[in-house]
């Protein structure tokens with residue numbers, strides 16, 4: 001079933017083999033329709049001309065007599081076994097042999113109504129009014145979106161080949177909700193709403209980085225929200241500019257929501273992810289501690305979120321480290337109480353963590369300087385700024401990553417750079433040595449639960465069904481709905 005033959009000679013709108021047999025008829029009907037359409041258009045545009053130009057023996061309308069195609073085998077129920085259409089099958093016995101059945105998918109355009117769409121394909125007015133009424137009663141005030149697909153099962157009647165009969169009309173605005181209008185034996189239409197059960201399914205997306213992580217992940221089938229969440233979880237630990245390389249592999253573990261008939265209702269929420277860098281592999285997994293919110297943790301249970309950014313600037317490089325050095329201006333050996341990051345004037349400086357501004361303004365050799373207090377013990381300082389960030393003044397609160405100022409060369413400085421200090425209990429310490437110190441850890445009652453989940457995710461990152469395989473049966477089922485063995 002999954003090995004569906006190439007549909008090279010198969011019309012896109014109708015998948016049935018029966019369509020192929022009757023294609024010449026459709027073309028004839030189409031030609032008639034087109035001609036009638038053309039006549040109507042002309043009629044609208046130039047009423048007088050058409051009256052004068054059309055002789056009584058209108059030459060354009062081709063004869064309704066159908067061309068004789070290759071011999072047509074008798075239609076049996078086997079031809080329609082793909083139809084999931086109980087009422088119509090039952091009525092097939094009672095009625096004269098059907099001319100043909102086929103399916104058609106149409107889309108609601110801007111300003112369309114279902115009735116208008118049906119009118120466009122020549123469904124008799126009485127039928128389309130009934131269908132419209134039945135559907136309206138079901139939808140109540142819900143509106144169908146532009147672009148919504150309308151799946152039709154149609155039947156061409158031998159006595160009225162240009163006006164197809166609607167056997168069923170189906171609209172599925174959500175994977176778990178389908179509205180179906182079906183023709184009854186007596187020719188009336190009834191509408192019903194079908195609700196599909198939704199259940200979770202765990203799948204794996206294996207991707208190789210070519211270009212951006214986001215594009216590569218999406219190309220491999222991951223939903224945008226999941227890949228963005230993955231990137232955010234990595235961003236505290238991975239230096240994207242230096243550590244990411246072309247060809248690196250990464251894997252996402254997703255929990256999808258799938259309906260009982262294989263439609264994906266939710267393309268997948270990120271459960272875990274793994275990125276294989278040159279020298280290390282980073283694994284993140286979703287966990288919700290008791291009484292807390294969802295977050296991402298490494299397999300040992302440390303939160304990926306750091307209280308402090310790796311560096312308070314983008315695209316910076318260290319020009320002077322923490323410790324004793326020869327002072328470039330003073331000319332003698334002194335303690336360098338921070339780390340210098342070289343960057344062009346005007347580069348934004350971010351608050352390394354959430355906190356309160358305690359100092360903002362000129363401060364001797366530090367030039368324009370900002371000091372933030374994050375906790376009772378921890379503070380950070382930023383020197384030599386060209387100017388302060390918007391709204392930065394003593395007493396205001398800042399969020400992690402908020403712009404608190406811009407790189408400059410004020411105070412005792414030989415060139416544009418940020419002098420960054422990190423304080424513990426008021427004493428400057430090496431900021432680069434603090435980076436692993438402040439992560440939340442899963443603990444207490446949560447730990448046992450996390451360990452089970454962590455083992456499960458690590459296993460599933462390797463062994464869960466790949467997303468392409470998991471989705472394939474549903475797709476094949478859709479495509480072959482009206483196919484039969486050929």
Ligand SMILES: [Zn+2]
Nearest residue numbers: 338339340419
């Ligand atoms: Zn410095």
